[in-house]
Amino acid sequence: MAAKLRSRNHEVAVDASVFDRINSFAARYPARFAIVVFAAINLVFAVLFATPWAAADGQATPFWDALFTAVSVVCVTGLSVVDMATHWSSFGDALTLVGVEVGSVGVLTLTSFLGMVVARRLGLRQRLMAASETNVSRVRGGVVSESQAIRLGDIGQLLRLVIISVLTFEFALVLLLLPRILLEGVPFLEALYQATYWSFMSFTNSGFSPTVDGLAPYATDPWMLSVLMLGVFVGSLGFPVYFVLLRNLGNPRHWSLHVKLTITGATGLFVLGALVYFLLELGNSESWGTLDPGQQVLQALFMSTMTRSGGFALHDLSNLNQSSMLITDMLMFIGGGSASTAGGIKVTTLAILFLAAIAEARGRRDMEAFGKRIPPDILRLAVSVTLWGATIVAVMTTLLLHITKEPLSLVLFEVISAFATCGLSSGVTSQDMPTAAKALLSLTMLIGRIGGVTLAAALASRQRPRLFSRPEERPLVG
């Protein structure tokens, strides 16, 4: 009896010790910890997708296809090597729905969490804004001090806020979608499933379709397309934006600079992108260029929205003009808002780069926007993020070009789509592409979702701050 008691105490002690060690690792190496957790989630889903229960035919799915699917789901990308509507069983479909929610909510929380803990080590103090705007009071007080211990429990409140807002938005989208799907004569329960699926896929910017036909029945339907555009656009703005808007929707003077930059940038890209698509596709009978003018506008608007990183497609994108595909490459690379379900280098990152160029051309000392001055160290972070993205895209495109021998136009499109977790496909992704190509694209999706700064932080060894300053010297550039 005494021995048994001692043994139970011992077990509890071991458990506590394991938990302590995880906690200690998370506190010491938060970026590495986040990446390990996120990679583990992807791997668990890969194993589940590979099981015979997940497939409609009861056969085990080949590992690389299961992994590709898992990464595409958890990273809310939307590229697929199998037909998502037919290949999976109900269990597989459930995995997909749970996966995109875990992926989007999980990553957002992880990002904000990392914002808190990584900031003090990296000096990325601006990342704290995400946390402060989600009302985590301990962060409100200012920058977390070096000695302050951060524990896993801190993310609880943040997570709750994120989940509530996600579910609210998604429920609203279901209400908007359901009547339209019922109108098609779909039975109620099936319609509810489809509406839920479309709602999740649009708000999380995932881009998978619940049915074999996909969006074909609604290809020219203004209501359905508008609701999906709304879901994708709002989903791509990001949580820091919602929280400010929910409190101050009618009071733009209280909007933060981040909110103004994100909304202006996203709206600008939406309108400009649509205009360019409209002009470039005029007269192209392979896409929408010969439909009536109203439809041309609708299709151009839809296409522009989906590059944010929605990933729904109404057309075989390789039928677009190559010029339109290049425009898509650029729009996808930019992506959506910070701390959102969208990918890419983010709208504000691009805005900062342009604000820097404008300040330089005007000979101003400071970057300025909306009557506010932007501190110069943010430019350095924006450069890091962009350079990291460009490097990943360049390396992966070079390798995939070499492996697949497909045209640059298609390969570049697919790589950027994967990197920016957009999910629009030029057709390069397929079940019979080489395994190495599947592995590389999976890796691109994963890296793109984790984000360059987080990864670089994880890889960089701990550095002591310099206590001396080196002599200054100015090289020439340009």
Place this chain on the structure above:
Amino acid sequence: MAAKLRSRNHEVAVDASVFDRINSFAARYPARFAIVVFAAINLVFAVLFATPWAAADGQATPFWDALFTAVSVVCVTGLSVVDMATHWSSFGDALTLVGVEVGSVGVLTLTSFLGMVVARRLGLRQRLMAASETNVSRVRGGVVSESQAIRLGDIGQLLRLVIISVLTFEFALVLLLLPRILLEGVPFLEALYQATYWSFMSFTNSGFSPTVDGLAPYATDPWMLSVLMLGVFVGSLGFPVYFVLLRNLGNPRHWSLHVKLTITGATGLFVLGALVYFLLELGNSESWGTLDPGQQVLQALFMSTMTRSGGFALHDLSNLNQSSMLITDMLMFIGGGSASTAGGIKVTTLAILFLAAIAEARGRRDMEAFGKRIPPDILRLAVSVTLWGATIVAVMTTLLLHITKEPLSLVLFEVISAFATCGLSSGVTSQDMPTAAKALLSLTMLIGRIGGVTLAAALASRQRPRLFSRPEERPLVG
């Protein structure tokens, strides 16, 4: 008699007044003045190339072909819509040789001159280093003060130094090339002409060929290719580097940060580029991938050097693997050294971007290199240059894709080659390409050579410095 005298005095007065007004315009709007002068030089050469005397067949060359040639020559690009070796008369050949010298020396001087005068208005103080390193004593004293008038006469000393060093390098190259060409059995005077032509074309990074065969007779010749590589590589380093090296060649501790960054960057790109070309082309029988190993190394090294912006080609570049072409795109976009005959965004610009990313990842406050601290405002200039380049390339590629309907791989290659005044061709440039395409590529070469910062400075209206500081706010990025 009195009337005649008054008339002469009047003429002198008018002349002085015109000169004064030009001088005043140059002092008030130095960037606009420089662009007007440079554009005028291009136009003069276009008119001369269009005359019947310039063509071998005594016929007037169509204007757009003459303009394309003039811009390609004066911007030391090397793309051509006519066969440069056969289309032109001796007068036309002379125009080409004079054009590349005027273009390279002229632009360099103009750049340095602008460095002096634009700096005080733009706060681009680092540009002054170019001037200070060429020993213009008035700049030595420090940043030119706002009230100090700048006159055209100041560029005299600078111009003399540049011309002397260019001619010395080019004479040395002629001496190295001449024996090899004589060995081919070419008569002495013709060999001297060819050696001079190759020398000018390699050192100015122009890339035209004096003969119909071009480099075909020397396609595997280590001596000839090595000399051309040397010419292109040294030419691409830039004048600020020469002047420091000439005084302190054996004393690297006295090299400036600019010299160290340029030499390290250029050497790194040369070696890394060659390695990647070697690996990607292994086994490609359409290029050099099936030659003996020594030749494969030589060809990879040659190809890597020419992307700096030499522009000589030994192969039909569309026969390279698409992956190699993408690598070429990137290397060309980077280009050579600042204030050199090479184009692109420049090696130091890329270095600054990477140093910023490294500092960010390590959590350092300052960008550092070779034991020196780099002031953060240089990052803003590097971002401006890069963003400008990327925008030009993106817009021009989109337009050319739309006009020519050629594959992205070829069009992107040609546009970057034109922007970076590299002159390697994927085959898109030809006499029968649409006039709009010729005009757009001409514009790309011109804009690429003038440089984004200069152009932006010219376009921006005068700004009064702000006397107040706006409140600071930090948006999220990445």
